[in-house]
Every structure is written in structure tokens, then in C-alpha cells.
Amino acid sequence: MHEEESPSHQHTPDIDRGLIFWIAIAFSCFQIVTAAFSPMSSQVVRAIHVGFVLLLIFTLFPYFRGHLGGLGHVGRIIGWTLGVVGFAFSFYHWVYEDDLTLRAGELIEADWVIGTVLLAMVFEAARRVMGWGLPLICGIFLAYAIWGDLLPGAFAHRGYGMDQVISTLSFGTEGIYGTPTYVSSTYIFLFILFGSFLEQAGMIRLFNDFAMGTVGHTKGGPAKVSVISSGLMGTINGSGVANVVTTGQFTIPLMKRFGYSSAFAGGVEATASMGGQIMPPVMGAVAFIMAETIDVEYVEIVKAALIPAILYFVTAFWMVHLEAGRKGLLGLPKSECPSPWTAMRERWHLLLPLAGLVGLLFSGYTPLFSGTVGLGLTVILIFGAAVMTGVQGLALRGIFWVLLAIACSGFFTFGVGTFFVLTAILVALTYIRRTGADARQLAVKALVDGARHALPVAIACALVGVIIGVINLTGVATELGGRIIAIGESNLFLALFLTMITCLVLGMGIPTIPNYIITSSLAAPVLLELGVPLVVSHMFVFYFGIMADLTPPVALAAFAAAPIAKESGLKISFQAIRVAIAGFIMPYMAVYSPALMLQGDSMVATAWVVFKALVAIGMWGAAAIGHLVGPLRWWERVIAFASASCLVVALPLTDEIGLGAVTAFVVWHIWRTRQSAATA
Structure with a gap:
């Protein structure tokens, strides 16, 4: 996924490497001390956490990727300047913590400068680490907060001033210092x-x-x-x-x-x-963000x-x-x-x-x-x-x-x-x-x-706070959720399928963390409304956010393996889907049979659904690979896949039909393979 990309800094001067080395150590030590002793308020810890992240990203990641090397010496100076400014501004929340609390929502001139600059720097830092995908999506939400009142129809909101937008996104606990940043600055790090x-x-x-x-x-x-x-x-x-x-x-x-x-x-x-x-x-x-989100x-x-x-x-x-x-x-x-x-x-x-x-x-x-x-x-x-x-x-x-x-x-x-x-x-x-x-x-x-490995995760958590802040400010999730419910209120499968497509499409441009946060904010409440248990609905979104990293055309995990395998990332992606075929179906099985996620009433129900899952996995694998005890013909692969799919549908008699068909197919396949071997 994008959050794991390594910065290109082969030409970083030795003095810069030394400074970055000690900054990274200071960052890790700060997180350990605050975790062990809690000497600061949560809001201050979040702000300084983001400050460290900005400092390290702007000094490690060039402005432009590739041979330009971040504009050379000029890019290096710009990076250090932005990094130091972002780090210094983060202490504003510590020095003026009481004042910010007393005047919450009422910005003075210094608040305007600090809030606007930090918000812009979070966007730019995320762009340097992950490219344009996530910043563009978050930018659309930001534009909606500012100009959404001009839209026609039901998606128009009542209108919010820039002071409300900056106050929500740059201060308090709903924007860049929201729940994802809290989780990043504690558990994740x-x-x-x-x-x-x-x-x-x-x-x-x-x-x-x-x-x-x-x-x-x-x-x-x-x-x-x-x-x-x-x-x-x-x-x-x-x-x-x-x-x-x-x-x-x-x-x-x-x-x-x-x-x-x-x-x-x-x-x-x-x-x-x-x-x-x-x-x-x-x-x-x-998983940590999910635990905080659904409490x-x-x-x-x-x-x-x-x-x-x-x-x-x-x-x-x-x-x-x-x-x-x-x-x-x-x-x-x-x-x-x-x-x-x-x-x-x-x-x-x-x-x-x-x-x-x-x-x-x-x-x-x-x-x-x-x-x-x-x-x-x-x-x-x-x-x-x-x-x-x-x-x-x-x-x-x-x-x-x-x-x-x-x-x-x-x-x-x-x-x-x-x-x-x-x-x-x-x-x-x-x-x-x-x-x-x-x-x-x-x-x-x-x-x-x-410290280095935490940077992509931390900046993604900070930036997706923009989406959460806008959703809470404007209430757009309620409107979108109502539309999805209207489409899938009589068909749970359709609602699940739309949610899956949303996760896979978003996963082409953004990492798993923001993918989960965006989709769970919009779709998970809909699934809950349709009767899916709370944990299962969020896990459904989580799973397909992960599967997006195996799905072409982007398939970030596959492209990470490409230089090692010396093969096209796209070819690796298609093989990954083939290997992980059950991973695309298992979340549906969990929705229709929550006992698979230990949400059922008894261990007997859990044991039964696990048994069905194992049988289905066996048949899906045979269908995807084209081999069981011996080679499978194309129509045998269709029969194997269809038989296994009956075990997922969870309708009357589908389990019995599926198990009967699987048993008959396996017995026949073993007999045919032995006959072929004897003839040969």
C-alpha cells in the first residue's frame, strides 16, 4: 500500500542524515514517554505527533519524485523550512492550550494563520508520501464544506463560513487531530x-x-x-x-x-x-481505529x-x-x-x-x-x-x-x-x-x-480527519446512507456488493486506513440499518479495503513484489486474486452467518459455519487452480465452484444441496482420476 513507500534520498547530505537520525530517535522517545507517563493532554500529544511527522516527511521526501531529486539544493532548503515551521507550529496547541479551549470556535488572527498553514502542510505532506489520490479525495470533501451550499438538490448544505471550517479541521478533535490521529499517536506507533x-x-x-x-x-x-x-x-x-x-x-x-x-x-x-x-x-x-470508532x-x-x-x-x-x-x-x-x-x-x-x-x-x-x-x-x-x-x-x-x-x-x-x-x-x-x-x-x-515506518500511516490518519470533520460538520453521510438504503433496502446482497465495489475502487488510489474510514463512515451505518451486526459490518469494509491492494489495476502489494519477482505487477495481481479467491467471498459468508466472526449464539453454530467454509475453500481452490486429486476439465471447475457457492448463500436447503453436490463431485472425481491412471 502507499503508506509503505520509502523516500528517495540517495543524495541526502550527511549532515541532513545525521539530523534526521536524531529527530527520528526523539520522535520515538517522545511517543514512549507519553505512552508510559501521560505527561500531556491528549490534544497536545496529537498536535506534537503531527508536528514530528511533518518535520520528518518534509526532510525525507522530495518535492518531486524521480531524477529531479526534489529540486536539488533548493528543494532541500524548502523541505527543511517547511518541516521546521510545521514542527514549531504544532507547539501552539501546547503553549496556548487553555486559551484555545476557552475560545473554541472563535478564531483570532494567530489561529487563522496556524490553522490554515498546518492544514495545507498536512495535504502537501500526504501528497509527497502517497501521491495525489488521497489528497484529491480529501480536497473534494474540503471543497464541499466550503462551497457545498451552492450545489443543487438534496446534497446542498446550509453553508459554513471559513472560520467554522478551519476551527473544525485544524483545532479540536474532529479534523486533523481527530480519532485517527489519536490512534496513530498512541496504539499504532x-x-x-x-x-x-x-x-x-x-x-x-x-x-x-x-x-x-x-x-x-x-x-x-x-x-x-x-x-x-x-x-x-x-x-x-x-x-x-x-x-x-x-x-x-x-x-x-x-x-x-x-x-x-x-x-x-x-x-x-x-x-x-x-x-x-x-x-x-x-x-x-x-483494527485500532475500528475499536475506537465503534467503541x-x-x-x-x-x-x-x-x-x-x-x-x-x-x-x-x-x-x-x-x-x-x-x-x-x-x-x-x-x-x-x-x-x-x-x-x-x-x-x-x-x-x-x-x-x-x-x-x-x-x-x-x-x-x-x-x-x-x-x-x-x-x-x-x-x-x-x-x-x-x-x-x-x-x-x-x-x-x-x-x-x-x-x-x-x-x-x-x-x-x-x-x-x-x-x-x-x-x-x-x-x-x-x-x-x-x-x-x-x-x-x-x-x-x-x-519512526520512519510510522510516517505514512500517521500522515494518512491526519489527512482523513478532514473527511471525518466535513462529514460531522455537514451531515452528508446521512444523505448518502439514505440513498444506499433506498437502493438496497430490499436486497442486502446488493447493498453489500455496492459497498465492496466502493472499497475496491477507493483502494486503487488510497491506502487501507483512509479507505476504511471513508467507506465505514458512509456504508457501515447502512449495513447496520439492514440488520448486519456492528462488528461484522465494519469488518466487511475492512476486509475489502485490504483486498483492494491485491486488485488490479493498482494492486499495491503486487507491485511491491514485482521488482523482487522480476515480473509485471499486473500479472502478479491476477495471480494474487486467484490465490486469494476465498478472501473475496468470506466476508459475505460472515454477513450471512455472523457466527464465523464469533457473533453467533453458540459454539455449535460457529463450528458448523467453519466446517462449511473449509469445504467451500477446498472447492473454490480446486476450481481456481484446475486441480484436485488430478486435473479438472473446465465444466468440472464450474461444478466445483457452484457447489461451494451454495454453502455461502444461507437459504433453505442450500447447505444440504451444496454438501451433497460437493460429496458427489469429489467421489466422482477420485473415481475418474483413478480410472484414468489405470488406463494410462
């Missing part, structure tokens, strides 16, 4: 930093070794390694394109070496990597996503297995595969922060609290590993474990702030005594990478 520290600690190697050791030697093993390693990576970083460019560097060449086509290898990696956004416990940034605990979002996420990866796993059978591909030699249990035995401690995070989330703690503690545990592991591998002597090792115990007890006794203070003491000890791996460099790199 911490979890990105959490994933960055785990990656530096060696989590990618652990996941790859485990996947290679468990399935690398089986039929089509290299592709199965891609599915498993990308799924495991998704549990800690929740980012599709980041998964493509990290695990894909290893898995795509491996798949090609063992006979998969370049397009199919890229499609498998893109499909598996995008699934990271729906894989608990971390999931993607959208439910994050753990409820995790529960709803768990079974569909598993089924998504089962689909990808099954598809690569069938493709391997169709092409007669084998796995890696057993001797070339690492032992999964050796990998777990040597690096099992890396799973402790993830286990702690899951435990805290399911114990009722907030994502902010859980993420902060998980981050602290990861820091301990990185520095502790340096102590345990490099320091000789029972006394020093004993001191380390005592301090670790004190830090953990401090967390349970005095709270997260004390936990971080005691963790800092532990880090200081390691810093002084370490003789093994350079843990300081790992930690510093994690801080810098975390």
Missing part, C-alpha cells in the same frame, strides 16, 4: 515500534527457520514457507507491503527456484503478506478477526498445495531445511513479548498499556541477550535476572511508568557491561526504523 524491535531482535529469522523446518520439505514447500512466515510476521507488524519487502526477499526467489512461475510466486507473497493486517494479535492499524474493546475486534484470518491463510496454503500438485513440484531436500525445534529452542525467548501482549489484551488491559509493556519486554530481551551471550560470571548474570524480576514486579505493582524506569536501569547495566552483540546499535536502529 507503539505497535509499529514493537514490531521494529522484534525484527531487530531476530524474529524474522525465527519465523523463517520455523516455517522452513515445518513445511519446507513437503510438496510445494517453498510457497508454503511464504504463507506461514508472512502470516507469523503479520502477528507483529500488521503491515502488508512491509511483509512483502521483508519476507519476500527470501521466499519469492526460493519459490521461483523450485518451479513456481514468477507471477505466481509474487502473487503468493502478496496474498500472504496482506493477510498480516487481519492476523491477531497486532493486526493492522485499521468496543480491541479484544472484541481480535476475536471477530481470528477465524476469518485463519481461514484466509488456510486458503493461501491450500492454493499453493494444489498448484504444486498441478505442476508436479516437490519441496526442499530435508537436509537443507533447518530444524524448527532447534530454532525454537535457541530463540524461544523472542516469543515472550508476543505472549505477554496477547495475555494482557485478553486480560482486559487496553492496547496502549499492553503495547507499552510488550515494548518494554522486547527492549529487555535485546539487551538481555547481549548480557547473557557476552558477560561471563555468575554474579553479573544474577544481577541481570534480579533486575528483570524487579522490573516486572514494578509493572504489576506500580504501573507501566515504573516498569519503564526499572527497565531503563536494566538497559543501563547492559550498556556498561555488554561484551557480546552490539545491542545499542540494534535498539537505536529499531527506534529510527519505527
Whole structure:
């Protein structure tokens, strides 16, 4: 997705790189301190968060892309000037916090300048990171707020002055400092930093070794390694394109070496990597925004996503297995595969922060609290590993474990702030005594990478606040929702189909986060009105926002895999759709059978719908690949697809018809394949 694009700064002077390096560290430290100790109001934290984002984006991303290099020296000066101005203006909300609260809605001259400049800078920063798509969409909403009273018909509003527009969008909690920015400045940043520290600690190697050791030697093993390693990576970083460019560097060449086509290898990696956004416990940034938007605990979002996420990866796993059978591909030699249990035995401690995070989330703690503690545990592991591998002597090792115990007890006794203070003491000890791996460099790199990776997500969250602010100011969502209800009030499927098309079309130009926010603001209330459960309606929008990154012609995840696979992004996209075919149908199944997202009345209902889903996945995969036990003719593929589709419709007798047709088809196909083999 666009939010993962890397800035082009090959020609950045060394002095600029040094300054950006320290700014990124300061940004990460600011977020950690505010998460642990809450020394400022939420509004101030949001403003300074956006200020840091503007400073880093304007200094990292050139004004123009490509060989122009941001207008060279002039562009560099402009970038630093804009970045410093944006950062300095963000402190206006801190210095004059009380005054802004007292005169809310009444702008003085300074408010006009600060508000207008910051709003324009957010638009420009988003354009530099993501291109024109999202700024243009948000610009249309902004224009509607200013001139919407001139429109004819029902979409005209009563008219709002520029003071109302600037007050709503640049101050308060409904514009660029709205709920998405709140989530970005708290949960999202911490979890990105959490994933960055785990990656530096060696989590990618652990996941790859485990996947290679468990399935690398089986039929089509290299592709199965891609599915498993990308799924495991998704549990800690929740980012599709980041998964493509990290695990894909290893898995795509491996798949090609063992006979998969370049397009199919890229499609498998893109499909598996995008699934990271729906894989608990971390999931993607959208999950945190969803929890805040619909006012439910994050753990409820995790529960709803768990079974569909598993089924998504089962689909990808099954598809690569069938493709391997169709092409007669084998796995890696057993001797070339690492032992999964050796990998777990040597690096099992890396799973402790993830286990702690899951435990805290399911114990009722907030994502902010859980993420902060998980981050602290990861820091301990990185520095502790340096102590345990490099320091000789029972006394020093004993001191380390005592301090670790004190830090953990401090967390349970005095709270997260004390936990971080005691963790800092532990880090200081390691810093002084370490003789093994350079843990300081790992930690510093994690801080810098975390800040850099957060920029695209943060600026997208700030800019989509414009849409939310305009919707709340003008009430346009009510009018649009009424029109959609009028179209689909007697046909839920039609309303779902229109929502899906909206998500896929918006996803061609904007990332998953703003896609979800825009579509959920317009369509989710409509689905709720039509009887779809609240969580299910928002998850439906979320899922198709993700699938948009696999759908041509844009297909951002596929184009991220293209340079690694050395294949056209469009060809990879078509293969990704083929691999993820069940991902386009599963959200519909969840709407008609909410038990799939644990929204049903009993576990029996959940078990039944999961069984149906697995059968349907098996048949859809066979139809898409053209192979089951043996090759399928075109009309057999049609029968397989139609039989599986009966299990989704949820009408009287459709389950019975679907299961009967699937059973008869499988029995007949096995008999025909054996007869053909005997004849041959």
C-alpha cells in the first residue's frame, strides 16, 4: 500500500542524515514517554505527533519524485523550512492550550494563520508520501464544506463560513487531530515500534527457520514457507507491503527456484503478506481505529478477526498445495531445511513479548498499556541477550535476572511508568557491561526504523480527519446512507456488493486506513440499518479495503513484489486474486452467518459455519487452480465452484444441496482420476 513507500534520498547530505537520525530517535522517545507517563493532554500529544511527522516527511521526501531529486539544493532548503515551521507550529496547541479551549470556535488572527498553514502542510505532506489520490479525495470533501451550499438538490448544505471550517479541521478533535490521529499517536506507533524491535531482535529469522523446518520439505514447500512466515510476521507488524519487502526477499526467489512461475510466486507473497493486517494479535492499524470508532474493546475486534484470518491463510496454503500438485513440484531436500525445534529452542525467548501482549489484551488491559509493556519486554530481551551471550560470571548474570524480576514486579505493582524506569536501569547495566552483540546499535536502529515506518500511516490518519470533520460538520453521510438504503433496502446482497465495489475502487488510489474510514463512515451505518451486526459490518469494509491492494489495476502489494519477482505487477495481481479467491467471498459468508466472526449464539453454530467454509475453500481452490486429486476439465471447475457457492448463500436447503453436490463431485472425481491412471 502507499503508506509503505520509502523516500528517495540517495543524495541526502550527511549532515541532513545525521539530523534526521536524531529527530527520528526523539520522535520515538517522545511517543514512549507519553505512552508510559501521560505527561500531556491528549490534544497536545496529537498536535506534537503531527508536528514530528511533518518535520520528518518534509526532510525525507522530495518535492518531486524521480531524477529531479526534489529540486536539488533548493528543494532541500524548502523541505527543511517547511518541516521546521510545521514542527514549531504544532507547539501552539501546547503553549496556548487553555486559551484555545476557552475560545473554541472563535478564531483570532494567530489561529487563522496556524490553522490554515498546518492544514495545507498536512495535504502537501500526504501528497509527497502517497501521491495525489488521497489528497484529491480529501480536497473534494474540503471543497464541499466550503462551497457545498451552492450545489443543487438534496446534497446542498446550509453553508459554513471559513472560520467554522478551519476551527473544525485544524483545532479540536474532529479534523486533523481527530480519532485517527489519536490512534496513530498512541496504539499504532507503539505497535509499529514493537514490531521494529522484534525484527531487530531476530524474529524474522525465527519465523523463517520455523516455517522452513515445518513445511519446507513437503510438496510445494517453498510457497508454503511464504504463507506461514508472512502470516507469523503479520502477528507483529500488521503491515502488508512491509511483509512483502521483508519476507519476500527470501521466499519469492526460493519459490521461483523450485518451479513456481514468477507471477505466481509474487502473487503468493502478496496474498500472504496482506493477510498480516487481519492476523491477531497486532493486526493492522485499521483494527485500532475500528475499536475506537465503534467503541468496543480491541479484544472484541481480535476475536471477530481470528477465524476469518485463519481461514484466509488456510486458503493461501491450500492454493499453493494444489498448484504444486498441478505442476508436479516437490519441496526442499530435508537436509537443507533447518530444524524448527532447534530454532525454537535457541530463540524461544523472542516469543515472550508476543505472549505477554496477547495475555494482557485478553486480560482486559487496553492496547496502549499492553503495547507499552510488550515494548518494554522486547527492549529487555535485546539487551538481555547481549548480557547473557557476552558477560561471563555468575554474579553479573544474577544481577541481570534480579533486575528483570524487579522490573516486572514494578509493572504489576506500580504501573507501566515504573516498569519503564526499572527497565531503563536494566538497559543501563547492559550498556556498561555488554561484551557480546552490539545491542545499542540494534535498539537505536529499531527506534529510527519505527519512526520512519510510522510516517505514512500517521500522515494518512491526519489527512482523513478532514473527511471525518466535513462529514460531522455537514451531515452528508446521512444523505448518502439514505440513498444506499433506498437502493438496497430490499436486497442486502446488493447493498453489500455496492459497498465492496466502493472499497475496491477507493483502494486503487488510497491506502487501507483512509479507505476504511471513508467507506465505514458512509456504508457501515447502512449495513447496520439492514440488520448486519456492528462488528461484522465494519469488518466487511475492512476486509475489502485490504483486498483492494491485491486488485488490479493498482494492486499495491503486487507491485511491491514485482521488482523482487522480476515480473509485471499486473500479472502478479491476477495471480494474487486467484490465490486469494476465498478472501473475496468470506466476508459475505460472515454477513450471512455472523457466527464465523464469533457473533453467533453458540459454539455449535460457529463450528458448523467453519466446517462449511473449509469445504467451500477446498472447492473454490480446486476450481481456481484446475486441480484436485488430478486435473479438472473446465465444466468440472464450474461444478466445483457452484457447489461451494451454495454453502455461502444461507437459504433453505442450500447447505444440504451444496454438501451433497460437493460429496458427489469429489467421489466422482477420485473415481475418474483413478480410472484414468489405470488406463494410462
